[in-house]
Amino acid sequence: MSQSLFQKLTAFIQTPLGLSVALGGGFILVFYFLLQTKHHRREPVLSPDAWREFPIVEKIKISPNTALYRFGLPDPEDNLGLPAGQHITIAAEIDGKDIVRNYTPTTGNDDLGHFDLVVKTYEKGNVSRYLSLLKIGDKGQFRYSPELAAEFGLIAGGTGITPMLQVVRYSLFNPGDPTKFSLIYANVNEEDILLKTELDYLVAMFPYRFKVYYVLNNPPAGWKGGVGFVSKEHIAEYLPGPGPEAKILVCGPPPMVTAMKGHLDALKYPAPRTVSKVDDPVFIF
Structure with missing residues (x-):
């Protein structure tokens, strides 16, 4: 991601709870590497070869240093389509350095129209930077099924x-x-x-x-x-x-x-x- 693009991702928005998030006018960019699964109720929301924009629709503070970030999907009937046990890899170029973090959505495929990330802010970190560019990848090795264990x-x-x-x-x-x-x-x-x-x-x-x-x-x-x-x-x-x-x-x-x-x-x-x-x-x- 170019420096100019990162600079564009600094406009603040006002969420329904009155909390400001630096996410490029309220949008995040994501790239999808996962194969389609049977859990998709509609066509895949994310493309394997193109960046997509999703609006941040809410930020909820759930502890002194942790917040839930909710991102809207294009249609109220859409779901993220992420298999259970998989995570989202967040990658962003910040001040010339590549920053990568893994997070697992707290929502499942029965949650329609949005997906949620719970992110902890560390003293020397800036969570809004890490949320400026998301890459979703099937990198996790754990995929749940009822047959795994009793x-x-x-x-x-x-x-x-x-x-x-x-x-x-x-x-x-x-x-x-x-x-x-x-x-x-x-x-x-x-x-x-x-x-x-x-x-x-x-x-x-x-x-x-x-x-x-x-x-x-x-x-x-x-x-x-x-x-x-x-x-x-x-x-x-x-x-x-x-x-x-x-x-x-x-x-x-x-x-x-x-x-x-x-x-x-x-x-x-x-x-x-x-x-x-x-x-x-x-x-x-």
Whole structure:
């Protein structure tokens, strides 16, 4: 992307909630590399060989440093068509440097007319830069299907919840899918728990198929969840044990992922590969 084009992507828009986002008059550019799937209800929204523009229609602050960005699709009946477990690769040229980040939409193919990204803003970063140019690529190795396992154990930290929620939603709302999910979700403070309202709603709607155990480094008074870091004991108590009918998914900051690998090894789960494959008993996003 040329510098002149990047400069054009700096006009501010006013969202319905009164929040400004620097995204080129409210548009993002995306490039689609995914093959068509049976989940498309209409012709593919994104082209494999052309850039497309999508308007940003809403920005919702969901924690002190995290926001949900909603992008509109061309028609109210369109969906993104992204297979469960896949992510979006955001690439942009900023100040002469290529910036690449991966994000998993929190919406599924049953969400029509839009797709959502939950993005955390870091102290030395500028999220509006990273959202200025999106490339959607089928780079993820995990693609969910009901035949993968009878039960999943999920370990997430921070924004690592997004691929977990995508898979869980896809499964729970499929009437023919009996798969069960147990999630350990770790954060620093209570206000850092992303998408908690939706997670708790899914637990209430599907109590026999979905359970969540929250862990906080700094819990408030009266906290009933886990305290500190996710431990070997947490995994042993709240997730399915190693076996042919269970699969473990892990997504979070690198130090957390490293610690989880150690805990899983101590509990006799199979060791994950350097690059996880969909059939692996332990899959690292």
